[in-house]
Amino acid sequence: MKTFTRLLACAALVASAAHAQKFAGLAPAPPMGWNTWNTFAGNCSEALVKETADAIIANGMRDAGYTYIVVDDCWENKERDAEGNLVPDPAKFPHGMKALGDYLHAKGFKFGIHNCAGKTTCGGYPGGRGHEFQDARLYASWGVDYLKYDWCDHGTANGPETYRIMSDALRAAGRPIVFSLCEWGQSQPWRWAEPVAHLWRTTGDVAPQYAGVGERKWEHGWKTLLDMNVGLEKYAGPDHWNDPDMLEVGVTGLTFAESRAQFSLWCMLAAPLIAGNDVRGMSPEVRGLLTNRAVIAIDQDRLGHQGFRFRVDADKEIWAKELSKKEWAVCVLNTGDKPAELTLDMHELTFLTEQYYEVTDVWTGKPAGTANDPHAARVDSHDVMLFRLKPSS
Numbered sequence: 001m002k003t004f005t006r007l008l009a010c011a012a013l014v015a016s017a018a019h020a021q022k023f024a025g026l027a028p029a030p031p032m033g034w035n036t037w038n039t040f041a042g043n044c045s046e047a048l049v050k051e052t053a054d055a056i057i058a059n060g061m062r063d064a065g066y067t068y069i070v071v072d073d074c075w076e077n078k079e080r081d082a083e084g085n086l087v088p089d090p091a092k093f094p095h096g097m098k099a100l101g102d103y104l105h106a107k108g109f110k111f112g113i114h115n116c117a118g119k120t121t122c123g124g125y126p127g128g129r130g131h132e133f134q135d136a137r138l139y140a141s142w143g144v145d146y147l148k149y150d151w152c153d154h155g156t157a158n159g160p161e162t163y164r165i166m167s168d169a170l171r172a173a174g175r176p177i178v179f180s181l182c183e184w185g186q187s188q189p190w191r192w193a194e195p196v197a198h199l200w201r202t203t204g205d206v207a208p209q210y211a212g213v214g215e216r217k218w219e220h221g222w223k224t225l226l227d228m229n230v231g232l233e234k235y236a237g238p239d240h241w242n243d244p245d246m247l248e249v250g251v252t253g254l255t256f257a258e259s260r261a262q263f264s265l266w267c268m269l270a271a272p273l274i275a276g277n278d279v280r281g282m283s284p285e286v287r288g289l290l291t292n293r294a295v296i297a298i299d300q301d302r303l304g305h306q307g308f309r310f311r312v313d314a315d316k317e318i319w320a321k322e323l324s325k326k327e328w329a330v331c332v333l334n335t336g337d338k339p340a341e342l343t344l345d346m347h348e349l350t351f352l353t354e355q356y357y358e359v360t361d362v363w364t365g366k367p368a369g370t371a372n373d374p375h376a377a378r379v380d381s382h383d384v385m386l387f388r389l390k391p392s393s
């Protein structure tokens with residue numbers, strides 16, 4: 001009987017290990033922050049991260065919600081040390097990662113880092129395969145709050161199994177760390193990753209262009225990534241977000257209209273808002289985009305519903321996002337390559353349930369009548385109209 005009880009206890013342990021859960025509740029709203037990759041690629045460094053953090057305080061981004069500062073690929077030495085630990089490149093990070101984490105925490109930020117579920121990262125640095133528990137303990141000792149975990153050099157590894165190991169390792173290391181899964185949507189993580197991760201990439205990489213394939217074939221313009229997210233809205237919600245990749249807002253390659261539209265539509269998607277531009281020298285206009293609180297509020301709305309594409313016309317798309325308190329956000333995108341007079345007849349928005357709505361033009365902050373009024377404007381190519389509808393009596 002004793003042996004039987006022991007067996008039962010063992011079985012319970014194995015079962016609970018197999019169903020280990022992520023740290024719940026770390027991402028009630030889509031994470032917001034900044035990442036080194038889109039502008040600086042392999043040229044990340046302690047100096048860059050500190051200067052960026054200081055700029056994010058000075059320009060108001062931190063107070064608008066951008067709190068995760070993420071060091072992407074290429075922060076490491078090419079080899080682990082004799083004990084098998086990852087080592088930060090001393091030329092790029094002379095004071096090491098714990099010191100960088102301390103700096104960021106003292107300034108009210110959270111510290112994010114990148115690595116890879118394969119043997120090497122996409123940049124050719126040591127990946128985590130086979131070292132998951134050791135690496136998770138190291139990240140915890142550095143004060144890491146967010147781990148972006150990539151998918152290069154994974155060989156024949158299985159996505160769900162591999163990411164579950166790292167999720168378990170983070171859990172075992174004991175520090176609450178947001179787990180940002182980056183396997184490019186290959187094994188449809190929206191179908192299986194909710195217990196494992198707080199967010200998961202749904203696509204390959206974003207390029208600083210409106211649409212189409214980027215210079216590197218795994219990169220696409222943001223509109224192409226947006227299209228790939230159609231239909232995925234049912235899989236997202238508080239603590240489990242679809243991630244259509246980072247913002248290219250303010251990065252050379254996009255027009256101002258395209259930056260504004262990407263920002264608007266990423267907010268409609270309840271996407272993580274991870275800026276990737278050089279915030280140390282951005283224009284007041286770009287800063288105005290990234291820090292517009294009314295637009296950010298659409299992304300961060302506590303209902304946590306991802307918006308959906310309601311309608312596609314020849315040169316126009318209509319996107320809608322349900323918000324808390326029966327409010328709605330509606331975004332109209334000019335998909336044509338010329339400025340156009342766009343009209344939105346809100347009577348056609350069949351998802352609306354209330355009889356009367358007051359409408360606000362979100363980018364200008366100005367009242368825009370009611371849902372019974374016609375809404376028309378001249379909109380630049382690849383720019384948007386963005387409205388917030390509030391029930392009224």
Ligand code: GLA
Nearest residue numbers: 037072073122123150182205
């Ligand atoms: C992959 C990821 C990118 C970035 C690079 C770094 O391509 O999808 O977001 O992290 O690796 O090498």
